[in-house]
Amino acid sequence: MxxxxxxxxxDIEFKDEVLAKVPDANFDLCLTCGTCTxxxxxSELLDMDPRKIIRMLNLGLxxxxxxxxxxxxxxxxxxxxxxxxxxxxIPALIFNLRASIPRQKRPKGILGSCDQHIxxxxxxxxxxxxxxxxxxxxxxEIREDHPGFEDxxxxxxxxGANMVLNQNSREPVTEPEEMGPLWKILHTVGxxxxxxxxxxxxxxxxxxxxxxxxxxxxxxxxxxxxxxxLKSPYVVNTE
Amino acid sequence: MITIIELYAKWxxxxxxxxxxxxxxxxxxxxxxxxxxxxxxxxGTNKIVDDLRxxxxxxxxxxxxxxxxxxxxxxxxCGGGGGALQAGFPDQRRAYGKIKLNQIMATGASYVIAPCHxxxxxxxxxxxxxxxxxxxxxxxxxIALAMGVLNETERTYLGPxxxxxxx
Numbered sequence: 001m002x003x004x005x006x007x008x009x010x011d012i013e014f015k016d017e018v019l020a021k022v023p024d025a026n027f028d029l030c031l032t033c034g035t036c037t038x039x040x041x042x043s044e045l046l047d048m049d050p051r052k053i054i055r056m057l058n059l060g061l062x063x064x065x066x067x068x069x070x071x072x073x074x075x076x077x078x079x080x081x082x083x084x085x086x087x088x089x090i091p092a093l094i095f096n097l098r099a100s101i102p103r104q105k106r107p108k109g110i111l112g113s114c115d116q117h118i119x120x121x122x123x124x125x126x127x128x129x130x131x132x133x134x135x136x137x138x139x140x141e142i143r144e145d146h147p148g149f150e151d152x153x154x155x156x157x158x159x160g161a162n163m164v165l166n167q168n169s170r171e172p173v174t175e176p177e178e179m180g181p182l183w184k185i186l187h188t189v190g191x192x193x194x195x196x197x198x199x200x201x202x203x204x205x206x207x208x209x210x211x212x213x214x215x216x217x218x219x220x221x222x223x224x225x226x227x228x229x230l231k232s233p234y235v236v237n238t239e
Numbered sequence: 240m241i242t243i244i245e246l247y248a249k250w251x252x253x254x255x256x257x258x259x260x261x262x263x264x265x266x267x268x269x270x271x272x273x274x275x276x277x278x279x280x281x282x283g284t285n286k287i288v289d290d291l292r293x294x295x296x297x298x299x300x301x302x303x304x305x306x307x308x309x310x311x312x313x314x315x316x317c318g319g320g321g322g323a324l325q326a327g328f329p330d331q332r333r334a335y336g337k338i339k340l341n342q343i344m345a346t347g348a349s350y351v352i353a354p355c356h357x358x359x360x361x362x363x364x365x366x367x368x369x370x371x372x373x374x375x376x377x378x379x380x381x382i383a384l385a386m387g388v389l390n391e392t393e394r395t396y397l398g399p400x401x402x403x404x405x406x
Contacts, residue, residue, distance in 0.1 A: 041315055041338045045331045072326040073335065077276045077316030109325030146390050165243075168356040177392050181383035185247070188386065189255040203356070208322025238243045239275070239355045 012060035022092040029086035030054045036080035046070045050080045050090050071097040072107055098210035106209055113205035114214050122169035122201035131200055132156045134172045142180055152187050158194035163234040164226050165193055166202035198225035248290035251297055258385045260300035270299050271307055271348035274314040275355035285311045298385035305346040315339055319361025336365035354378045374398045
C-alpha cells in the first residue's frame with residue numbers, strides 16, 4: 001500500500017530560495033484550481049504545466065524542477081498570474097529557475113545575444129559605428145529616391161532632442177529599409193528625435209537569460225547616456 | 240518612457256498625422272492584431288493596446304478590422320517571447336504558437352499587424368511552418384501605406400494584393 005507523504009519530512013529548499021527574493025510570490029496559497037494551466041499555451045509541453053510546477057515546488061521536488069527545460073519553453077507571458085485567484089507569481093518562479101542554471105550552461109542562443117549586447121550595444125552584435133553608418137546611409141537613399149522626403153533628417157546622438165528612440169536591432173541589421181516608414185511618419189509630424197549610440201537596440205536578451213547584472217548594465221548605460229550626454233526628456237520605445 | 244503606438248494615436252487625434260482608410264475602401268483587405276504581452280497584459284493597463292486599435296482602425300477602416308478572441312490584456316502570447324526564438328526548443332515553440340495560429344485563422348484576416356519584432360518573427364515562422372497564407376506586417380508599414388508614402392522598397396511584407404497600392 002502506498003504511504004502518505006509526510007509533510008514535516010519534506011526538504012523544500014528551492015521554494016524558500018525563491019521566496020527570499022520574491023516574498024510576495026504566494027506559492028503556498030495555491031488552490032490547485034488549474035486556471036493557470038487552462039490558459040497557458042505551454043501547458044503539456046515537455047510534460048509540464050504551471051499548476052504541476054507549483055505542486056512540485058511545494059512538495060520539494062527541487063531536482064526534478066531544476067532539471068526540466070520547461071523554464072525555457074514558458075515565455076513568462078504572465079497570463080497565469082493575471083488569471084490566478086491567489087496571484088501566485090509563476091513567471092517569477094520561472095525567472096529564478098533560469099537564474100539557477102550556471103550562466104554558461106543556459107541556452108547558447110540567448111546567452112550569445114546577451115553577451116553581444118553587453119559587448120556591442122545590440123543583441124545582433126552590430127556596434128554603434130555600424131548602426132550609425134547604416135541609418136545615415138538609408139536616410140540618404142530616402143532623401144535621394146523617395147519624393148517628398150528630400151529634407152528627411154535622421155541623426156544619432158543629437159544632443160537636446162526631445163525624444164530618443166530605440167530600435168530593434170533586426171531592422172538595421174537584416175532589413176534596414178523597414179526603418180523608412182517609421183522615419184517618414186516622424187518627419188511628417190515634425191518630431192524632434194534622435195537615436196542613441198549607446199545601447200541603441202530595443203531588445204534585452206539578458207533579461208530572458210535571467211542575467212540580472214547583464215540586463216541592468218544595459219539599461220543603466222542607456223539611461224546614463226540619455227540623461228547625461230543627450231539630455232533628452234523622452235525615451236520612445238518603437239515596439 | 241512612452242511607446243510609439245501612443246504617439247501615433249496622439250498625433251492622429253491632434254491632426255498632425257493626417258491618415259484615413261480611403262485606400263482600403265474598395266479593397267476591403269482584412270486585418271487582425273497581435274497584442275504584444277509587454278504593452279498589453281504586462282503594462283498593467285489596456286491603454287496602449289486600445290491606442291493600437293484606434294490607430295489601426297483609422298488607417299484600414301473599422302469594418303476591415305477583425306479582433307482575435309481573446310484579446311488585449313487577455314491575449315495569448317505568440318510563443319516568441321521570453322527569449323523563445325533563441326532558446327533552442329523550436330518544436331515546443333511551434334507547438335506553443337499553435338494557439339496563436341488558430342486564433343489568427345479564426346479571424347479570417349489576410350494580414351496580421353505585429354507591432355513587436357519578436358511577435359513578428361514568431362508569427363511569420365508559425366505561418367510558414369503550418370502552411371498558413373496570412374501576411375505579417377509592421378504597424379508603420381500600414382500607416383505609411385495609408386499616408387501614400389510607402390516606397391516600393393518598403394513592401395517586403397506585403398502580399399501581391401497590396402504590392403502596388405498607392406504607387
